[in-house]
Amino acid sequence: MEEALLRLEALRSDALKGRDPTVCGETLEVLFRLAKGTERILEIGAAECLTSIGMHLVSGAAVTAIERDGERAKRARENIAAFRLEKDVRLIEGDAAEVLPCLEGPFDLIFLDGPKAQYRRYFSECKRLLGRGGVLVSDDVLLYGWVKGEPPKKRKMLAEHIREYLAMLEADPDLETEILEIGEGLAVSKKTGA
Numbered sequence: 001m002e003e004a005l006l007r008l009e010a011l012r013s014d015a016l017k018g019r020d021p022t023v024c025g026e027t028l029e030v031l032f033r034l035a036k037g038t039e040r041i042l043e044i045g046a047a048e049c050l051t052s053i054g055m056h057l058v059s060g061a062a063v064t065a066i067e068r069d070g071e072r073a074k075r076a077r078e079n080i081a082a083f084r085l086e087k088d089v090r091l092i093e094g095d096a097a098e099v100l101p102c103l104e105g106p107f108d109l110i111f112l113d114g115p116k117a118q119y120r121r122y123f124s125e126c127k128r129l130l131g132r133g134g135v136l137v138s139d140d141v142l143l144y145g146w147v148k149g150e151p152p153k154k155r156k157m158l159a160e161h162i163r164e165y166l167a168m169l170e171a172d173p174d175l176e177t178e179i180l181e182i183g184e185g186l187a188v189s190k191k192t193g194a
């Protein structure tokens, strides 16, 4: 596994230079900690599946990954094949809004890292798919300080979407949510209720 994680790190450093980059090291550490001991993981907005592959490597969990962009999905399939993980990491190419209602839970860990303006829309499906005791991790919930502070004019709508999403998480009686100030902000929500 050590060797596979080193290979993955090399791919991650290339991906970190791209547009819509892969998660930063601190976020990955949190995900790896939460992934350990899980059996089923879902990643929404998986790009090249580097984070999905990593979460599988540290946990042995079966991972389902959703990615809409055709080019990224192609590279994701190549990465999955290069690590010989076709049986363990399942990539679904498609729009998360259409794919999520077709999935069956429960998942122990859901990593939400797709389009930020759609988080509210995905929320009820994420909650349905999350098992009791499971954890929903939502990335970029503080987005360059725009969510707590004053966003540039063009980003006001996006910041408002995320504020409303955070309010939904925090008001939900079935979730216990903690906001970590790492990367662009990570919401970690444990499902304690039904």
Ligand SMILES: C[S@@+](CC[C@H](N)C(=O)[O-])C[C@H]1O[C@@H](n2cnc3c(N)ncnc32)[C@H](O)[C@@H]1O
Pocket: 020, 021, 022, 023, 043, 044, 045, 046, 047, 048, 049, 050, 051, 066, 067, 068, 069, 072, 094, 095, 096, 097, 113, 114, 115
């Ligand atoms: C920040 S990147 C994801 C990085 C990835 N989670 C990782 O850690 O390597 C966001 C991804 O969401 C994908 N995406 C955007 N809209 C989507 C949608 N409606 N359904 C599924 N994926 C979508 C983008 O193509 C992009 O690859």
